[in-house]
Amino acid sequence: MSTATTAPAVTLAKETPLPAEPVPSPRTNKPARARAVELQGFRGLAALSTVVFHVWQQYYTYDAAGAHPPVDNPYLGAVISLEVIDLFFVMSAYLLTLSYARAAIDGPAAGGSGVRSGRDFLFRRAIRILPLYFLAVLVVWSSRNPTLPGDWRDLVGHLTFTHVFDRDRIFYTLGPTWSLSLEVAFYLALVAIGPLAIRACRRLATRRARVALCLSGCAALFAVPVLWISYAHYVMEVPYTDWPVYFGPQARFGGFAAGMALAVLLVALGERGRVDARVATPLSLAALGGLLALSYTADPENVPHTYYHPLAALLWFVLLFATLHLRERDGRRVRWHGLLRARWVTGVGLISYSLYIWHEPVMLELDKWGLLPRGQLGFAAGTLIVVAVAAAAGTVSYWLIEYPAGLLGKARDARGARREFYPDSDGVRRSA
Template identity: 70%
Template sequence: MTVTEAPPETRPVPTRTRKRTRTQELQGVRGLAALSTVAFHVWQQYYVYDAAGGHPPVDNPHLAALLSLEVIDLFFVMSAYLLTLPYARAAIDGEGSVRTGRDFLFRRAIRILPVYVTAVLVVWASRNPTLPGDWRDLLEHLTFTHIFDRERIFYTLGPTWSLSLEISFYLVLIAVGPLAIRACHRLTTRRARITACAAGCAALYTLPLVWISLAHYVLGIPHTDWPVYFGPQARFGGFAAGMGLAVLLVAAEDRGRLGVRAATALTATAATGLYALSYIAHATGPEGFWRTYYHPLAALLWFALLYAILHNSVQPRWQGALRARWLTAVGLISYSLYIWHEPVMLFLYDTGLLPSEHSKSGFPLAVVIVTIMALLTATVSYWAVEYPGSLLARARDRRGRSRDFYGS
C-alpha cells in the first residue's frame, strides 16, 4: 500500500539521514541465538529423571543459567523490529510505502513455508509409518494451530510452536499497521505521531502482562498448561517490544546516537540483566514471580541490547565480532538450523550416535556432535529448499503486482 502524503505544512523535510539497519550485525546476533538454541535443547535432552526429580547434565547453577537463557524472545524482538520499520517510517515521517497485506503475507509465506512444510512432512512421516497415523498432529502443524493443543504443542517439530506466534504477529501487523498510518496522518506534529505509535506499542506489550497475571494469580493455572502461557495472548510482549524498538529508532534517526562508552555500558547492563534474570528465574522455580514474568522482562532487556547495537555512532570493537564471516554464515542459515536441529538431535540420540547421558563428557560432546550435524543439515536445507523458495519473490514487482514474464 502506498502511503498517502502528509499535508504540505506537516510533511517532513527529506533531509533526515536514513538509519542503517546494520544487516551484518543482526545476522551475527541471529547466528549466535541459533547456536544457543541448539545447545539449550541438547541440555534439555540430557536431563536425567528419577524418583527425586530431574537432574541437569552438569550440576552447576551458573552454567545452567547461561544455557537456559532462552533466546526465543530475541527472535521475536528482531523479527518485529525489522517488519515494523516500514510502518513506523510511514506513520511518523510519511516516508516510503508499505506493502499490501496480500503481498506482505505472500513474501512471508515463501520465507517460512518451504522449509517448514518439508520438515513437517519428513519428520511426521518418519514417526507415523502407517496411515492414518496421528493425522491431527499433522493437520495442526500444517495450519500452525498446534500452539493451542496442550498435548501436541511440542510434537513433530518442538521449537516450531514459536512460528504459530509469528503468524499471529503478521496478522496483527497488517491489520494494525495501516490503521496506525492513517491515524498518525491526522496528527500535525512529529512528536504527536511518535507518542501515538509508542502508546500503541505499550498497549500491545501490556495486554500479555494482564493475561499472565490473571491466569497465574487469579485463576491459578499451572505453568504446564502450555497453550495458556505459550499462546499469543501470553507471548506477544516480545513482538510489541520489537515494534517499540522500530518506533524508537525511527524517532531517533535525526538525534545523537550512543557513543562507544554509552553503547558498551548499555550492552553490558542488558546482558548482565538477562543472565541475572535467567539465574533468579530458575532458582525460584517454575511458579515463582521471576519465572512467571520471565519472557516479558527478557523482551525488554533484548530491546535494550539491540538498541545499543543499532543506535551507536561508532561501534565498540567487540561488536565487530558480530560481522565475522563464520557467524554471519550461521545467521544466514539460522532459520533452517532452527527448524532441523531438534529432529537431527533426536535421530542421533535414538540411534545411539550420541554419548550416554551418564558419561561426564556426554553433554559437551553431544553439543559438538549435534551442532556439527545440524549445521550440515541446515546448509543443505538452505541451498536446496530455503534459497530456491525465496526466489519466488521475483514473481511480484515492488508494488506487489504479479510480473508478466511473457508479455509482448
C-alpha cells in the same frame, strides 16, 4: 521432545529461533542497514545457543544416568538456559514494523518509506517460511506415523499453525515450531494494525503527536500479555504446565510489541541521540547482565519465572537499541561487535531458519542410533556432534530449499508485482 512420550519436557527448553528477516534497504533505513551484519550475528549466536540448550535438555531429562544437569554448575546452567525466543520476536517485529513506522510518522513527503500491500507482505512471508516448514512437518510426521491415519490432529495442527493451542500436541512433530505459530499470528496482526495506525496518524497535525500515538499503541500491546499472565497465574491459578495459556500469543506478544516500539523509537529519533562506544558498551553489558541474572534467578512459579518473557523482551530491547542506534563512526569501536560480525557467526545466522527446523529431528535421530555419548562427560562431545550435523543439514536445506524459494519473491518484484502505497485519509491505496 516431539513425540507423545517426551513432549512435556520440551517446556524446559530454551525457546527457539525464528526465520531470518530481511534487512531494510539502504533507501528505507540507512542506519539500520549499517547494523544489519550485527543483527545477523545476533541471530547466529542465538541459533547456536538454542541447539546447545536442547542438547543439554536431552541429557538432563532423558539420559539414563538420571535427571540432573549434565554439568552441575548453576552459573553455566544460567548461561545455557538464557531464553532467546524474545530476541527473535523483538528483531522480527522491529524489521517488519520499520516501514509502517516511517509511513505513519513521516509519510512520503518527508521521505517515509512505502509499505507493501497486505497481500504482497503475506506472500513474501509465506515463501520465506512455508516451503521448508511444510516439507519438514510432512517428513517428520510421516516417519513417526508410519501407518495411516496416524495422529492426524497433530498433522493438521502443525500445517495450520494452530498446534500452539493444543495442550497435548503443542510440542509434537517439530517441537520448537510452537514459536513459529506466534510469528505467523504476528504477521496477520501487523497487516491489520499497521494500515490502521498509518490512517490514525494522518489525522494528527504534529510529528510528536504521531510518535506518541504509535508508542502508546506499542505500550498497550505490551501490557496485554502482562495482564493476561497476571490474571492466569495469580487469579485463576493456572499451572505453568497448561502450555497454551502461557505459550499462546495472548501471553507472548510482548516481545513483538517491544520490537514494534523499537522501530517507532528509532524512526522518531532519526540521527538524534545516537550513542557512542562509551555508552553503548556499558548499556549492552547491563542488558546482558540483566538477562543472565533473570535466567539465574528464575525458578518455577517465582516472580522472575512468571514474568520472564516480558522482562526479557525489555532487556533485549535495550541491547538492540545500543546496537542499532550507535554512532556510525563508533560502529567498529565496540569490541564485542567483532564477534557479531565474525563470518562464521553471520554464516550461522544465514542458515538459522533451517537450523531451527532441523536441529531437533537431527538430535533425536542421533540419539536413537546411539551416536550421542552418554553420561555427564558425554555432554560436550554430544553437543559438538549435534551442532556439526545440524549445521550441515541446515546449510544443505538453505541452499536447496530456502534460497530457491526466496528467488520467487525477487521474481515477483521484478515483474512489478510489488506496490508501495500510502493510505490517504479517504482510505484509497495510491502507488508511490
